[in-house]
Amino acid sequence: MANRLLIVTNRLPVSVQRDEDDFTLRESSGGLATGLRGVHAAEDTIWIGWSGIGERLSRSARQRLDADFAERRLVAVHLSKQEVRQYYEGFSNGVIWPLFHYLLDRMPLQAPTWSVYQAVNEKIADAAARQYRPGDTFWVHDYQLMLVPTLLRQRVPDARIGFFLHIPFPSAEIVRLLPWREDLLRGLLGADLIGFHTPGFVRHFETSVRLLIGLQPLHDELQWDGRRVKVGCHPMGIDAAEFDRLAGRPDVEAEVARIRAEVGRRSLLLGVDRLDYTKGIPRRLLAFGELLASDPSWRERVRLVQIASPSRDRLEPYQAFRRQVEEIVSSVNGRFGTVDGAPIHYLYQNLTREELVALYRAADVMLVTPLRDGMNLVAKEYVASRIDGDGCLVLSEFAGAAAEMGEALIVNPYDVPATAQAIRRALDMDPAERRVRMRALRQRVQRNTVQRWAEEFLGDLMGDDGPARDGTFLWSPGSDMRRLVERLSRLDRLNLLLDYDGTLVPFASTPELAAPGAGVVELITRLAGQPGWRVHVVSGRPRASLDAWLEPTPAVLWAEHGYWHRRAPGLEWASTVDVNREWMTAVRAVMTRFADRSPGAMLEEKTASLAWHYRMLDRELAATRLVQIRQALAPLVASEQLEMLEGNCVLEVRHPVVNKGRVVQEIVRQEPDVPVLAVGDDRTDEDMFAAVPPGGVTVRIGAGVTTAAYRLRDPEALFEILQELLAAARALHREERRP
């Protein structure tokens, strides 16, 4: 059976009209619905989302409605009134919407219930996961469903999951304000690909995960939960051919002629928006008023038609906003109207596509001046409708569309006088210039269509080689891991080589705080007490730390990547190699200089290496400093033939002869017949994995590229596995001793 695309959105792409227990489904007109409709029609797809009905239905009514949906390959999630109020109106439109559009003053003082947003996301993820068959792909959309990617990942770990955000992704400083910021970011990270409209939004997202979650995106990819997550810029387009076709239809042409005749000699300005406070309507009207005030002759020469489609009108901020817009309309009309008519024609209505296209074609100047907008499809629709090659677009620099539509007259919508000036310029523009600009805009809009957007997003999501993974995917101690435990537990002799930080214990904010819990100390002691087994702790730490933390255990200790070695408790530490350490003076000077300039960074001095720790450093500054310090150290590293190592929030310089690979070689040399189990979490442990002879087992903790054969999520997962291993070995041992 063919693999399918499972589209997951807040609303299904139809609106439901209810008459008692009869339902009529009508295609809805929003940008997202229109955009994906083509994909839904052409491909083998199922579309999952809220029915759009915010009330309880009788069982039979629901079944009938679900059957109607099923005919269109739609799967409805039914929500209660309470859920709609809290999840959709309250949290999605009341909190995330204004915040992500930088309109902080629109946020309520009392936040609506986050738990309902969570619960509805779970409900929708459940419904989507129920549709899943192996090989299917999920495509989740928009700000109402930001937790769904991870919820789906939990339900269907191997699924391919894409997410696209249709609204802006704001600067990290804005994201930070949200009490649930980490939850939302982690919710998104369940996806294999997270798409945005503009490069700016991609950058903001990457800064946010760096700052708030501590990830290190590189070339628009990051490692999370053992997977590769791609971040991509995929600007959405429109069905340009459809607008082209509509614009040339005789009935639309006739409507254009009618509008033009009605407007007469006047120039026609047009605004078309959902009535939303992000769309910049009040300042646009004020700018128009300024134009009229600047020169009375304009009053006879222009008209502004502002179409506002009713939107979210149950929310108080939207009701207040509507009153504000209508007041400004009356005030401008009162002030500048003449007995022949009012300068602003304001329509609070939904129009048909044909009516819209006729207006687009009739308008001399289109005003698209949102305060913020993810993309703004109206700007593209205007351009696509101009089959005559004429017309002029005034476009806000804060609409995502501005990133692609540089030939428009770009304005700052907060600057009312400058917007008035831009309108004047558009009205006065030489026809030849208008045509040159419009030609370039049309070419781009015709090329970057919504079909291409969907194709490219899905292409990027599918990749050439399936879902992006590295290493063996074995997060949870699954069946393979269990088999491994069983095999290891039967070994009479075993050398367990365990790294310390990030492997036995999780990372702490400063190196000194990473003491092992009592459980870890006890586990090491018991593992080492298993007859024939030996535990080696192989760490980059200095001797003193390992002494302090592991003194009570019988483990063999290797400090500073094997430079120092302590064979058994109570014995002296001995150095294992003799290396030149003269290079350290110069490296120390560089690292100290950078530590002094970077609040939170610090230098750690070991016998034969120097480590620059930056876990506490501001992430942005850390990224800059790392580039600088690498550059500053590079000549020294080259001339002295040193090695520069990047660990987890640490940059270390050492002599290459000292490395964990040598430790493995030494252990294998002494006990060639004893199998090795090596476990570690970072680049220095890769040396260890590389040196493990055939028959040995290697395990990587956490994400990142590795040559290890197995992978576990975190130190806790390792702890569990080691406990299982010990229990199995002990049980076997007991059995053998039984007479």
Ligand code: ADQ
């Ligand atoms: P919206 O905020 O809804 O979309 P937009 O991209 O402009 O904004 O799309 C609006 C759609 O509604 C257009 O297709 C337009 O033709 C239609 N429309 C507007 N007024 C209408 C009216 N009176 N009658 C009929 N139709 C009308 C969100 C984001 C945007 C992003 C899109 C798609 O906020 O930034 O561009 O998703 O990703």
